[in-house]
Amino acid sequence: MNANGSAQVALAARFEEHRPRLNAVAYRMLGSLSESEDAVQEAWFRLSRTEAGPDAGEVQNLGGWLTTVVGRICLDLLRSRQSRREDSLDASLQTFGDTHIPDPVVTRVDVVDPEQEVLLADSVGLALLVVLETLAPAERLAFVLHDMFAVPFDEIAPVVERSVATTRQLASRARRRVQGSTPAAETDVAKQREVVEAWMAATRSGDFDALLELLDPDVVLRADTGELASGLSKVVRGISAVAGQAKMFAPHAAESQYMVLINGMPGLIGLPGGQAVSLGSFTVVDGKIVEINILADRERLKRLDLPEIPILDS
Numbered sequence: 001m002n003a004n005g006s007a008q009v010a011l012a013a014r015f016e017e018h019r020p021r022l023n024a025v026a027y028r029m030l031g032s033l034s035e036s037e038d039a040v041q042e043a044w045f046r047l048s049r050t051e052a053g054p055d056a057g058e059v060q061n062l063g064g065w066l067t068t069v070v071g072r073i074c075l076d077l078l079r080s081r082q083s084r085r086e087d088s089l090d091a092s093l094q095t096f097g098d099t100h101i102p103d104p105v106v107t108r109v110d111v112v113d114p115e116q117e118v119l120l121a122d123s124v125g126l127a128l129l130v131v132l133e134t135l136a137p138a139e140r141l142a143f144v145l146h147d148m149f150a151v152p153f154d155e156i157a158p159v160v161e162r163s164v165a166t167t168r169q170l171a172s173r174a175r176r177r178v179q180g181s182t183p184a185a186e187t188d189v190a191k192q193r194e195v196v197e198a199w200m201a202a203t204r205s206g207d208f209d210a211l212l213e214l215l216d217p218d219v220v221l222r223a224d225t226g227e228l229a230s231g232l233s234k235v236v237r238g239i240s241a242v243a244g245q246a247k248m249f250a251p252h253a254a255e256s257q258y259m260v261l262i263n264g265m266p267g268l269i270g271l272p273g274g275q276a277v278s279l280g281s282f283t284v285v286d287g288k289i290v291e292i293n294i295l296a297d298r299e300r301l302k303r304l305d306l307p308e309i310p311i312l313d314s
Contacts, residue, residue: 008048015044018063021149022070024124028144029074031102031129034303039073064155071145072159078137099234101224101295102129104279106269107261108307109193124148126263126281126293130222131181135174142167143174183291186265186284193259193266195284200257200268203246211243216288221245226297242292258309271309276301 022043026036043066104126132140138160145151145159157167186192195214202210221236236242256272262281270278277298283291295301 011048012044014062015047015066018066021063022066025067025070025144025149026074027105028124028129028132028148029071029140030077031100031133033103033105033305035077039070039077042073043069064151067145067149067151068155068159071141071151071156075137075141075159078140082137099222099224100133101222101293102126102133103300103304104262104267104281104295105264106279106304106306108309109259109261109266111307124263125182125185125265125283127185127283127291128178128182129263130293131178134181135177136170138162139170139174139177142171143178146171147175183283183285185290186287189261189265191287192282192284195287195289196259196266196268196282199246199282199289200259203257206247208243208247211246212239214289215239215242216285216290219288219290219292221292221294223294224297224300226299260307260309269306269309270296276304276306 019040022040023036026039027033030036030039046069047062047066132144135143141160142153142156145156146153153164153167153171156171157164160167160170162170186195198210199214201207202214217239218237219239219242221242223234223236225234236245257268257270257280259266260269260279261267262279265282267282268278268280269276270280278294278296279301281293282289283293
C-alpha cells in the first residue's frame with residue numbers, strides 16, 4: 001500500500017472514532033435515522049477531500065471540525081425540508097396540521113445495544129425530538145450544538161451565518177421553547193414500565209376508568225399516520241378525549257401489543273400478524289402519562305430497523 005493509501009486508512013480509523021458522536025448530533029438535528037447516516041457519511045466525504053489536498057493534516061481538532069461540518073450539512077437539510085413543507089399544497093396537512101413523529105430508536109427490553117446507547121445518551125426521548133421539530137433550523141442547530149454537545153457559540157456562529165450574540169439568542173429562544181414544552185419526564189425505566197404495563201392491561205380489558213386513572217388531566221396524544229386513513233385524530237388533548245381514543249382502538253390493537261424500548265424507555269409496538277403497524281411512546285411524570293406519541297405510518301415503519309420481537313405475553 002502506498003503512502004496515500006495508508007494515510008486514507010489512518011484517516012478513516014480516526015473518523016470512525018468520532019462516528020458515534022456524529023450520529024448522535026445528526027439524529028438530534030434531523031430526527032431521521034436514515035438522513036442522519038447520510039449526513040455523517042457526507043462529512044466523511046468532505047473530510048477525505050480536505051485531507052487529500054496539499055494541506056493534508058490541517059484539521060487539528062478533528063472532533064470539533066467534524067461536529068460543525070455535520071451541523072452545517074444538517075442545517076442545509078432542515079432548510080430544504082422546511083421549504084418543501086411550505087410549498088406543499090397537501091390538503092390533509094392543511095386540514096389536520098403536519099403532525100410529524102421523528103424516527104424512534106427501537107430495541108428489545110431484554111437486549112442492550114451499546115451503539116444505540118451512545119446514540120440515545122442524555123435521555124433524548126421522542127417527546128424532546130417532537131419539540132425540536134417545531135424549532136426554526138438555525139434555532140435547532142444552535143440549541144443542539146451548544147446545549148447538548150457543548151460547542152462554543154463562536155464556532156456555531158459561522159455555521160448559521162450570524163453574529164455570536166445573535167447565535168446565543170437563537171439558542172436561548174430554543175431553550176425556552178424546549179423547557180416550556182417538555183416536562184421533567186420519568187427516567188426510572190422500571191417505574192415507566194409499570195405505567196405502560198398498566199396501560200396495556202387497561203386497554204386489553206377495556207377498563208375506561210383505569211385508563212382515566214393513568215392519564216394526566218392535560219395529556220396530549222399525537223399520531224403520525226402518514227397517508228393512512230385510520231380515523232385517528234392527529235392531535236388529541238385532555239384526559240377524556242385521549243382515553244376515548246385508546247378505548248376506540250383497543251379491540252384492534254390490544255392483543256397484539258408488546259413492550260419494547262423506544263428511545264431507551266418502555267413503550268409499545270403493535271404487531272398484528274407479526275407486522276409492525278404502530279409504535280407508541282409514553283412520557284410519564286409522577287406516575288401519570290402526560291404525552292403519548294404514536295407512529296402509525298406503515299411505510300415509514302417498514303423502513304425502520306425494528307428488532308425481532310418474541311411473540312409472547314408481555
